[in-house]
Amino acid sequence: MNDSTRQQWLRLALAATGLSVLGSAYLRVLYTAVDIDGDPQLFFVLVAGAVITGVIAGRFVPLSGAIVGGAIITALGSLLYVSTIPPEYSLTLTISGLWGDTTALLTGMSILRIINAGMWAVAVAPIPTFLLAYFATRRQFGYSTLIGCGTVAFVILTGDISGTDALIGVLGGVFTLGIEGLERRKARLMQTDRVLVVLTLVLVVTASISIVPGGSAPLGAGGSTGPGETVEASLTRSDDELSVGGSIKLSPTVRFTVESDRQSYWRIGAYDRYTGDGWVRTADTHDPDDELTGPKSGGSTFTQTISPRDTLSVMPAAWRPTSVTGALADATSFGGLRPEGRLQPGDNYTVESVAPRYSPRELQNASGSYPNDLQDRYTQLPDSTPDDVSRYTEQLTANAETPYDSARVISSHLKKNWNYSLSVREPEGQVASTFLFDRDAGYCTHFATTMVTMLRSQGIPARLAVGYAPGQRVGQNKWVVRGLDAHAWVEVYFQGVGWVRFDPTPSEPRQQAEQSAIDAAREDDAANVDVSGSAPNETDTPTPTPTSEPTASTATTEPDQSTATPSSGTTPDTGSSPAYRPEAFANASADVSGGDGESSIELPTASTIVFGITIAGGLLAVLRRWGVFRGLRRLIWLWSLSRSDPATDVEAVYDRLEYLLTREHRPRDPGETRREYVRDVGTREDRRLVAIYEQVIYAGDRSESLVSEAIELFKRRRRALVGGNSFRYS
C-alpha cells in the first residue's frame, strides 16, 4: 500500500468517524423515544439495515435510484407508523394533521409528545441513515453531512437533543467537511490541524455562549426565580416536559391566595409519558379529559376564588374543574386549566369544581381490567427500566389483592422508608430505580415518579400530577399559597371511579422544610413572603397540616377531592417541592461543570472526555499553526551541532547558516546555487564557508581541518546574527 492509498483510506476512516458521531447524535435522540415507547430491537435492525442498504446502494445505484430508494423507505416508514397508530387518533392522519404535527415538532414540540413516539422514531430513523450511508459511500461527504446536520437540526428544533449531543454531532459534521475539504484540495492529512482549530473554535464559542438552541427558558409562575432553581419553577411551568433533577430551593414568595369552601390541592396538570429521567405530556388529542366535565361518579360541587399575587402562567384549580369565570381559560388534556396569556395580580378568577365522590369500598372493588388505550398510555415505561423495580414492587405488593391495595402499600412504604430532602444529587439513570435502590432521601417529584413507575410496573394505570399544596390556612376558608407549596403527586386510575390522588411524599418533613424556608425569608425581610393575615403575629396557627394518610377503614383514602371529610381527605402537601432541572440541557451543562450534587469525586463523563480531548487537540493544533513547535525545534537545531562525518557536518553547518541568512535577508531561490546566494547576501566569512562546502561536498575533500574551519566560521556568524537578539522563528 503506497502513501497516497494509505492517505485515502485514512481520510475515509476519519470521515466515517465524523459521520458516525454525527449519525449517533440524532440516532440517540430517536432511540430515547424508542426506548420510552417502542421496540428497540426493531429500531436497531432497521437502522443497521439502512446503513447496509445505503452502503450497497452507494456502490451500485446512481443518484436517481437512491432518491427512489429514499422515497420507498419513507413510504414504508409512513405505512409502518400509520398502521400502528391508535384508531382514535386517526384524525391526525389527514394531510393537515400531518402538517400540523410537523409544524408542531419544528416549533419545539418534543418528539416524545407524539402519541406514538417510539414507532414514529422507528419509522423515521432509517431515512436519514440510509441517505447518509449512501452519500458517504459515494464519497459525497458534503451531502452526508448536510443530511446528518439537517436531522440534528430537526431534533434541535424539537428540543429533544441535549446541547452537548447536538454540539458533538455538529462537530462530527464539521470534522467530516474539513476532511472532505482537505481531500478536495489534495492537502496532506497533516493539515488536519486546520480542521481541529475550527472544531476547537466552535467548541469554545459554544461553551462560552450558553444560549443553547431548543432549550426553553423556564416560564415559571414567578418570573423572579432563576432557571431550575426552585421546586416551583420546575413543576409549574406551563410546559409539557418535566425533568427530574437534583438539589433545589424553595421560594417563599406568595403566589396566590384562595378563598374556598374546602381545602384542596391546587392542581395544574398531569404528565402521562415517563422518559426515565423526566416526564412528557403527549400531544393534545381528542381526550375526553379535555372537556370540563364532572367526574363520572358524580360528586359535590364547590367554588374557589383564586387571587394571583404574582404573575402566573398557570391556572391552579381544585380537581376537577367544571367551569371558570373571571378569566379566559382553555381546558387542557388531563383535566387542567390553562390561562390565555398570563395572569397578573388582580386577575382574580373563580372556579367551580366537582369533587368526585367515592368510598374506599368502591376503590377496593374496582376491577383490575382497563380500556386498552388507557392501559397502553398510562402503564408505559421505558424499555430500559430495570427489572429490579418491577421485582421489588411485586414483592412489596405480594399480599395486595387489588390495585387499590397496591397503591396504598406503595404509598405508605415510600412515605415510611425514605426521608425528605431538598439537597440530593440528580439521579443518574432512571429516577425510580436510583431512588429505590441508591438513595434514602428525595423530594416530592422523586417520590411521585417512583410511585408511578412502581404502579405501572404492575400494570396499574397511573400518572404524575403537579400543582400546589393547599398552603397556609389564614382564615376559615382562606389559604395563602407560596412558591414553595409547588408539589407533585400521583393519580391512579380506578375503573368506574376515575383518577384518584395519592401522595407518597412524607408530609411532615416537607412542611418543616417549608416552614423553615418561610421563617428564613421573614428574617431576611424578603418581599412578598406574607400577605395580610399570613404573618405569624397575625394568625395563631401558621399552617394546619392535615396529615391523614387515609386508610381503607377510614373511608377516605388520599382521594383527590375526598367527598366525605375535607379535613381528612386532603393531605396538605405544602410546597416542599422537588426541584427539577428544567431541561434535558441542564444535564449537559451539569456534565460539563461537574454536576451540582453534594458529592464529590465523579469520574469525568464521556462528553467531558470528548470535550477535553478535542480542546487539547485544538490547542496543540493552534500552537502548531503558530509555529511554536517548529520554532522550538529550530532553536534546538540551531544550537546543536553533533559531529559525524565531514560531509554531513558541513551540510549541517551550511543549512544552519542558510537558515540564519534567510531570517536576516531572504530565502535562497530554488535554482540559486549556494555560491550565488552568499555572494548576494553573505559576508566574506559566508563565502569562505560555501567555498569549504564545495570543497568538501563536490570535490570530495573530506579533511577535518576544513570541517573545523567551517564550524568556527559558522559559530562566529551565529554569534553575529543571533547574538543578543531575541529569538525569532519563521
Next chain:
Amino acid sequence: MTDNVTAEPADGERAQAIAQRIVDNVETVIVGHSDTIEQIVTAVLAGGNVLLDDVPGVGKTMLARSLARSVDGSFRRVQFTPDLLPGDITGVNVFNQKAREFEFQSGPIFANVVLADEINRAPPKTQSALLEAMEEHQVTVDGETHPVPAPFTVIATQNSVAADQTYSLPVAEIDRFMKRLQLGYPGATEEAELLDRIVGGHPIESLSPVATVAEIRSAQDVVADVRVEPSIREYVTAIAEYTREHARLGVSPRGSIALVRAAQARATLAGRSYVRPSDVQSEARVTLAHRIRPTAETDSQSSVIERALDSVQV
C-alpha cells in the same frame, strides 16, 4: 591518494591550458562570441557534437573552421545539398581492378573535425548517415565497420530561415548533438572590430594550430575524470525529470549524460577537478533545450529549461 593529488592538478592544469589556448586562438578570428566559443571548445573536450543553428552570415562556418584550424588534426567539410547521398559522406567500397577486390574509399566523415554545413538541406536518409558516426564513432559500409579517428567532432550548421526548402532534423538525430548553439548578431562595437580585422586579409588564413590531437585526447581523459558527486547527479536528474513533467517530450537520459559531461568539461576549463552546480547550470541551456518539445505551441524550448533551473532545488 598523495600521488593522485599531485598528479591530477598537473593534468588538470595542462588540460585547462590546452582548452584556454584553443579558446584564445579562435577568439582572434571570431569576435564577440566568447561564450559560444567556450561552449564549442568544451563540447570538443567532452567528445560531443555541436549543432550551430542561426541565420546565415553570422559566422557559423567561420567558427567551425577556426576551431578545426586551431587543432593540429584533420578537418573535412561537407556541404549538404538536397541531392547529397549517404555514400558521399561515409565513403564507398570501390572495386580495385588491380587487386581484383573491393576496397573502401573513405568519405569526408573520417576526420577529427567534420563540418556538416547546412545539414538540413539534405534529405533525412543522408542526415542519418551521420548518426552512427556521431554516436558510436564508427561507420559501417556494406557490413564492414570502420572506426573514425579520435578525437571526433561533428559541427553541423543549419539555417533557421527559408525553412520551406529544408528537411527538419529527425528527433533521434537532434538528440545526438551534445549542444545546440546560437551565435546571434554581434554588437555594434564588435561588428566594427570584426570589419577592422578582415581589412587586409582574413585572419583565419593566418590561424595556426595550438593543440595537437594527442593533447586533445589527453584533455578529454582529464575531463572524463572530473569528479561528479552524487548530489550533482541528483540535481541533473531532477532537472531532466522536471522537463519530462512539464513538456510533451522531455530530456532523454542521453541528454542527462550529455549535461554531466559538458559540466565536466566546463569544470576543466575553469581549472577545477570537480563539478559545481554552477557548471551544470551554465551548460544546461545549450545541452538540453534542443531535445525538448514543449507542451504548448506558445511555449519555447529554452523557457522550459529556464523554468527548470529556477524551480529545481540546487
